[in-house]
Amino acid sequence: MGKRVLLIGGNFSPEPTGIGKYNGEMIRWLANNGYDCTVVTTYPYYPQWVVQPPYDRMKKRFKKEVAGNITIYRCPQYVPAVPSGKKRILQDVSFIASAFIKVLQLIGTSKFDIVITVAPPFHLGLLAVLYKKLRGAAVVYHVQDLQIEAARDLAMIRSKRLISMMLKLEQLILRNADHISSIADGMIRKISDKTGREVLLFPNWVDIAQFHPLTNRTALKEAFGFSATDKIVLYSGAIGEKQGLESLLHAAATWQHHPEVRFLICGSGPYKAQLEQMAAQMQLKNMTFLPLQPAEQFNRFLNMADVHLVIQKSHASDLVMPSKLTTILAVGGIALITANAGTGLHDLVSRHNIGILIDAENQEALRAGIGKAIWENTTDIARNARDYAATHLSISAVMTRFKEQVA
Secondary structure, three states: OOOEEEEEOOOOOOOOOHHHHHHHHHHHHHHHOOOEEEEEEEOOOOOOOOOOOOHHHOOOOOEEEEEOOEEEEEEOOOOOOOOOHHHHHHHHHHHHHHHHHHHHHHHHHOOOOEEEEEEOOHHHHHHHHHHHHHHOOEEEEEEOEOHHHHHHHOOOOOOHHHHHHHHHHHHHHHHHOOEEEEOOHHHHHHHHHHHOOOOEEOOOOEOOOOOOOOOOHHHHHHHOOOOOOOEEEEEEOOOOHHHOOHHHHHHHHHOOOOOOEEEEEEOOOOOHHHHHHHHHHOOOOOEEEEOOOOHHHHHHHHHHOOEEEEOOOHHHOOOEOOOHHHHHHHOOOOEEEEOOOOOHHHHHHHHHOOOEEEOOOOHHHHHHHHHHHHHOOOHHHHHHHHHHHHHHOEHHHHHHHHHHHHO
């Protein structure tokens, strides 16, 4: 019988994007490779920020699901319709409270070899440490976002005392983790500086068979309702505060004298309505908003775009690694990425020549970068992007390394 793995995470399948997507794919890979997997999570709500059907009818109670050698325990939590710093804290506290109940039950009934927690929320690591102390499992603490630093630097949490308390709790988790991992070199450096320990590289992956380059971009544009001669500048993903998408509206305004350049924001999130209102007030005729696209046509949708925007505020450049970038690379897309020199994201992109880099929160640089991506020869970048994804970011390669290192 294979090892028994417990994942404690606030996001899980069937969430289509972000951490929930990767958690679900990780557990499916482990289950398909002989591991007996249990998950303590909540109900899918991201990126819509509302619990999704059919789970919305049962969101106030605990629920058990079993699929082969995967057992999922879904725990209730508060989900704010419009998240803020305080509401996100309340959400995290509500989940750790309900997850604590479930983990206590598992401590008395189940013996796991490995407990994996994925941050954010960072404090779920406390539950893994509790399980380790009582049942002896190895703890893997995996960092997708540096949640505390992001909340501080983006002014989502302004209380210095609260930030200090959160950092102390994080140190407790880091000291007790058997393995610490993160998704990008820049984040690894920051975590290593805090811990003085080795931090493993465990990057987000992409299904390179599902997402791949297509050659009929003209036909794809027409299929999605655009003109064959349009130049599509696409942002696809979560629409939240850290992206700074207001800059995209201002960029669209500067390109209105080029009617063939069309801006497209696709996705959902708490700031989408606000952006739509701003676009209407600015009378942006070259801006289109679309909902999340169905999975079965997402590869075609991404291949339609001439430019893919990976937009972040400057403070976030080394605190988060945009999950959307892996899929853009897989389709050989031309990614225009806001990342300042010296950050891990900037170093990665420039070292492998897999995108076009511009300074974060620089409106003129964004306008010029869009022009460069549209009009200059980017064949080498497209080829390098696909090659990098195929070599470094396939789920099989990433999870095999993970298995060899910690599992």
